[in-house]
Amino acid sequence: MSSPFAVQASEPDNYYGYRSFKHGKFEFSRDEYFVKVRWPKGSHVMPADVFLRALQRDVAWNFFYGTVNFDHVFGTLNHYGTVDMFAGRFNDAYRKAGLDYNETHKSDELLATFKAILEDWTNKGYDPFAAPEETANPYGRKNGDNVKAITRQRVTAQRMVGCAGDTPVRTDQNGYPVNRHFADVPQDQPQMLPEKGFEDEVKAFNLFGYLSRSDVTWNPSVCSVVRESLYCPTSEEFILPVEHGNDRVEWFLQLSDEITWVVKDKETGAPRANVVMRAGDIAAMPADIRHQGYSAKRSMLLVWENNSGKIPELIASGKAPVTPVKF
Amino acid sequence: MSDVKTVFGSLASFQKGGIQVIADDPKNYVFSNVFDVASKAKPYERVAVGKNFEYVIECLRTEGTSPWYTADHDEFALVMDGMVEVELQKLGPSQAAAGGKDGAILVKGDPGGPRMGRIVCHRGHMALLPKGNAYRFKSARPGVVIIQTVQGELTIQRWAEICETRSAPV
Numbered sequence: 001m002s003s004p005f006a007v008q009a010s011e012p013d014n015y016y017g018y019r020s021f022k023h024g025k026f027e028f029s030r031d032e033y034f035v036k037v038r039w040p041k042g043s044h045v046m047p048a049d050v051f052l053r054a055l056q057r058d059v060a061w062n063f064f065y066g067t068v069n070f071d072h073v074f075g076t077l078n079h080y081g082t083v084d085m086f087a088g089r090f091n092d093a094y095r096k097a098g099l100d101y102n103e104t105h106k107s108d109e110l111l112a113t114f115k116a117i118l119e120d121w122t123n124k125g126y127d128p129f130a131a132p133e134e135t136a137n138p139y140g141r142k143n144g145d146n147v148k149a150i151t152r153q154r155v156t157a158q159r160m161v162g163c164a165g166d167t168p169v170r171t172d173q174n175g176y177p178v179n180r181h182f183a184d185v186p187q188d189q190p191q192m193l194p195e196k197g198f199e200d201e202v203k204a205f206n207l208f209g210y211l212s213r214s215d216v217t218w219n220p221s222v223c224s225v226v227r228e229s230l231y232c233p234t235s236e237e238f239i240l241p242v243e244h245g246n247d248r249v250e251w252f253l254q255l256s257d258e259i260t261w262v263v264k265d266k267e268t269g270a271p272r273a274n275v276v277m278r279a280g281d282i283a284a285m286p287a288d289i290r291h292q293g294y295s296a297k298r299s300m301l302l303v304w305e306n307n308s309g310k311i312p313e314l315i316a317s318g319k320a321p322v323t324p325v326k327f
Numbered sequence: 328m329s330d331v332k333t334v335f336g337s338l339a340s341f342q343k344g345g346i347q348v349i350a351d352d353p354k355n356y357v358f359s360n361v362f363d364v365a366s367k368a369k370p371y372e373r374v375a376v377g378k379n380f381e382y383v384i385e386c387l388r389t390e391g392t393s394p395w396y397t398a399d400h401d402e403f404a405l406v407m408d409g410m411v412e413v414e415l416q417k418l419g420p421s422q423a424a425a426g427g428k429d430g431a432i433l434v435k436g437d438p439g440g441p442r443m444g445r446i447v448c449h450r451g452h453m454a455l456l457p458k459g460n461a462y463r464f465k466s467a468r469p470g471v472v473i474i475q476t477v478q479g480e481l482t483i484q485r486w487a488e489i490c491e492t493r494s495a496p497v
Contacts (some may be wrong), residue, residue, distance in 0.1 A: 226476060271350065
C-alpha cells in the first residue's frame, strides 16, 4: 500500500521483525503477543489481535461515525476531514488523573499511518476482518503479510444492490461462497417479471442470501439508499472489535439469530445497559452511549444510519436530542 | 448436511429479547419487534418502528391487497415473513406526489399509466419501490414487510404501544 503521505516507520526489529511507528507524539510498537501505544503522559498495552481487528475497522470505515474506541483507553474521534487520536479521553479514571491525551490530525495523514501499521503487523494467513474460527493465529514474529485481506473495499451501493450499474449481488462465481454458519439460508432470488422497457426499475435481490455470503464480520456496508438514509446490513460473529461511540443515533434491526449489546456511557465508560436483540427486534442506540456487540453464532444485523453531516453538530450543541423518539 | 440453524422470526414464531438496565431508561432504546408490531396491526398500516430525524422504517402487516402508493423518492421493501407480490405501474396525469414531498401517499384511483411489472418476494428479499411510480402489495396470507422511507402522511407513530418500557434480565 503506497501512500503519498510520509509515514514515520522504523527499520524492522531485529528479533520480532515488526516496524515501530510514530504519528504526532504517539508511538506504536508490537511484539509476538502485544501492541504497545505510548504518548507523552503514559503508555498502554493491548493484545495484538484486539488492536489489529479494531485498526482494520477504523481503516476500512475511514474512521466511521463518531468515536472508535479500540478499547477503554485508545481510539479515534472522527471530525470528517480531521480526526482526533486519543488515550484515556473517554475513560473517567484517566481523565480524573489528568492522564488523558489527545491529538488532532488530518484524516488522510493518520489513515496513511494506520494503513502502514496494519500492513506491517498483519501476518500471512491472518485476516482481521474474519471471525476467529475462520482465520490463522495473529501472534508470533513477523511472518509475511495479507494485503489482499486488509484492503477489501467497503461496499457502498448508490441505490440498491443489484440495480443497473450498482454493487452486484454475491455469488459463488464472483468469489462469495455461503458462510458455514449460514448454510441453511435460502439462496433463491426474487422473481422479477418486468414489462418490456422497465427492466431497470423492476428490481429486487435476496438480501438474506447476500448477507449469508459476506466474507467479513462487523463491517456495515451500504445496500440501499433513500437520500441520507442508509441501510448498512452486516454479518456478525464473535465480538464487535471496537466500542463504538456514536455522534448520532444509530438503529439496529436484528435480522437473524441474536446479539447482546453491552452499552456504556460515551464519555465515562460507565455501564448503562445490556440489550439482547433477537430476530425481528429493532432498537436505537442513543447518541450519548458507546456499544459493543457479542454474537455467538454468525448473525445478520441491519445497521441503519442517517448520513447527514449536520447531525453531529446538532447533537453536540444540544439542538437535537440524543434519543430519536420521546414517548 | 450442515447442522447449523439460522433463526429468523415470523408472525407465527418470534421471541423478543429485551433490555437489562444498569443506569438508564429503557425508553431510550425505543425497543420493539417487527413481528410483534405486525401481529397487532391492521393490514397495511404503516407503523413506524424506527425514526431518525425525517427518515423512518415502517412495518406493514401484509394481508390481502394493499392500496396503491406512490412517493417522490425511492423506497425499499424488505420481506421479513411470508410471500409478497409487489406490483409496479406508471402513474397517470396529476397522480404523482408533489415534488419534494416526504413519504408515501395514496394514489387517487388506479394508476393511469402502463404496467411496469411484478416482483414475487419471499423472506429476505428486498424490492426497489422506484421514485415517482405506483406500487401495491399482494399477500395471500399474513406476512411482514418493512419499508425504508421518509416519514409522511401515512406514517403511524404509536411508540408507547409498541416499545419496551421495562428493564428485565434476558
